[in-house]
Amino acid sequence: MLIVVLSTTLVLAFSALVALYPSAIAPEVSAALGIPSSAIGLQVSLVFGGAMLTSLVGGPLTRRLGPCRASQTALLLLGGGAALMSVPNLLVAVFAALVVGLGYGMTNPSASVLLVRFTPLERQGFIFSVKQTGVPLGGMLAGALAPSLALGIGWRQGLWLLAGLALLGILGLQFKRRSWDDRREPGLNWRRSPFEGIRVVWAHKPLRYLAIVTLCFSTVQLSLSSFTVAMLVEDLDVSLIAAGAVMTMVQASGIAGRLWWGWIADRIGHRLIALAIIACSTSVGTVLIYFMSPAWPLAGVVMTLCLFGLAALGWNGVYLAEVARLAPPDRIAEAAGGCLVFTYGGVLLGLPAFALLMTVVERYTDVFGLLTCASLLSLLLLRAAARADDSAFGSEAANTRGESPSRLR
Structure with missing residues (x-):
C-alpha cells in the first residue's frame, strides 16, 4: 500500500509542479513570448480546461488501460507539455497548456481506482488526503524550484528537466504495471460515451449533490490561492515580500489540513x-x-x-474518498472523473466570478465575505446528500432483509 500511496502522491505533485511552473517564473516566460506577465495566469485556466476534457473520458480510459498505464499516460502528456512549453511561441504555449491539462485530468481517476483497491475502507479518508497533499506540495515546489532553475540553467532548460523526470516516472511505474493493471478491460470503447462519468454522477442522487458541492468548494479554494497576496497588499497594506511569505504559510496549512481532515473523517466514521x-x-x-x-x-x-486555509484547501482528499464510497464499485473511475468535471468547472468559473464581483465592491475582503454564500450553499447540499444517501442505504438494507452491511460513511 505504501508504494501505491507514494506513487499516486508523487504523480499528482508532479502534475501541479508542471502546471504552475510558468506562473512561478512569469516575467521570464512572458518576456520570451512577448506578452504581459499578467497574461501568464490564463495558462492555468487553459490547463484546467484541458483537465476537464480528460475527466470526461478518464473513467472509461482508466478501465481500458488500467490505472498504472493511465498514470504513465498522464506523465507522458505532462512531460510532453513541459517540453512544448519551452518553445518560445505563443500558439505553441497555448497548445502546451492544453496538453498539460490533459495529463493533469488523468491523474485522479487512476489514483482513485488504485487507492480503493489497496486501502482498507476505514483508512481511505486519510489515505486519499495524503495523496491530495500532492497538489499544494507541487505548488510549493514550483515556487521554490522554478526561479532557481530559471536563474541557474535557464527557464527552458528547467522545463526539459521536468520532461526528463516524467520519463523516469514512466519507467519507475512500469515495474508495477503487471500487478496494478490485472483487472483492465482492453476491449472497452472509451470514446463511445465521453459523458459516461457525468451520467454515473447524475444517476446517483448523493453523488449529484456532492458534485455540485465541489463547485462551491473549488471556487473558494481558487479564490484563496489566487487573491490572497493581492488582498494583503492592496487592502491590508502588507508589503509584497511579507505577503508572499504569508501565502507560503497558507499553502502549508493546506497540506496540514488535508492530513487533518482525512484523519478526522476516519475517526468519526x-x-x-x-x-x-x-x-x-x-x-x-x-x-x-x-x-x-x-x-x-x-x-x-x-x-x-492559515486557519481558513486549513479548511478551504483541505477538503479534497475527504471529498474524493466519499465519491469513491458512493460510486458503484465498478464505476469508481467514472464517478471520480465526472465529479472532477464539476471541480474544474468551479476553477474555471471561480476566477472570473471573483473578478466580476471586484468591479462592484472594489475590496478583496468584501468579496471574500460574499463567498460565505458559497460555503453555506455547500452545507445545504451536503445535508441533501446525506439524506439521499440514507434513503438509498435504507433501500439496500431492505433488499438484504434488514441486514445492513458495515460500511464507513
Whole structure:
C-alpha cells in the first residue's frame, strides 16, 4: 500500500509542479513570448480546461488501460507539455497548456481506482488526503524550484528537466504495471460515451449533490490561492515580500489540513459530516476575512488566513474518498472523473466570478465575505446528500432483509 500511496502522491505533485511552473517564473516566460506577465495566469485556466476534457473520458480510459498505464499516460502528456512549453511561441504555449491539462485530468481517476483497491475502507479518508497533499506540495515546489532553475540553467532548460523526470516516472511505474493493471478491460470503447462519468454522477442522487458541492468548494479554494497576496497588499497594506511569505504559510496549512481532515473523517466514521464541518469552518473564515482591516496585527491576519486555509484547501482528499464510497464499485473511475468535471468547472468559473464581483465592491475582503454564500450553499447540499444517501442505504438494507452491511460513511 505504501508504494501505491507514494506513487499516486508523487504523480499528482508532479502534475501541479508542471502546471504552475510558468506562473512561478512569469516575467521570464512572458518576456520570451512577448506578452504581459499578467497574461501568464490564463495558462492555468487553459490547463484546467484541458483537465476537464480528460475527466470526461478518464473513467472509461482508466478501465481500458488500467490505472498504472493511465498514470504513465498522464506523465507522458505532462512531460510532453513541459517540453512544448519551452518553445518560445505563443500558439505553441497555448497548445502546451492544453496538453498539460490533459495529463493533469488523468491523474485522479487512476489514483482513485488504485487507492480503493489497496486501502482498507476505514483508512481511505486519510489515505486519499495524503495523496491530495500532492497538489499544494507541487505548488510549493514550483515556487521554490522554478526561479532557481530559471536563474541557474535557464527557464527552458528547467522545463526539459521536468520532461526528463516524467520519463523516469514512466519507467519507475512500469515495474508495477503487471500487478496494478490485472483487472483492465482492453476491449472497452472509451470514446463511445465521453459523458459516461457525468451520467454515473447524475444517476446517483448523493453523488449529484456532492458534485455540485465541489463547485462551491473549488471556487473558494481558487479564490484563496489566487487573491490572497493581492488582498494583503492592496487592502491590508502588507508589503509584497511579507505577503508572499504569508501565502507560503497558507499553502502549508493546506497540506496540514488535508492530513487533518482525512484523519478526522476516519475517526468519526462519516465523511459527509467531516465535509459539513469543513463547510462551516470555511464560512467562519470568509466572515472573519470580511472584517479584516489594516488595523489588524499581522500575526492575527496570518493566523486567520492559515486557519481558513486549513479548511478551504483541505477538503479534497475527504471529498474524493466519499465519491469513491458512493460510486458503484465498478464505476469508481467514472464517478471520480465526472465529479472532477464539476471541480474544474468551479476553477474555471471561480476566477472570473471573483473578478466580476471586484468591479462592484472594489475590496478583496468584501468579496471574500460574499463567498460565505458559497460555503453555506455547500452545507445545504451536503445535508441533501446525506439524506439521499440514507434513503438509498435504507433501500439496500431492505433488499438484504434488514441486514445492513458495515460500511464507513
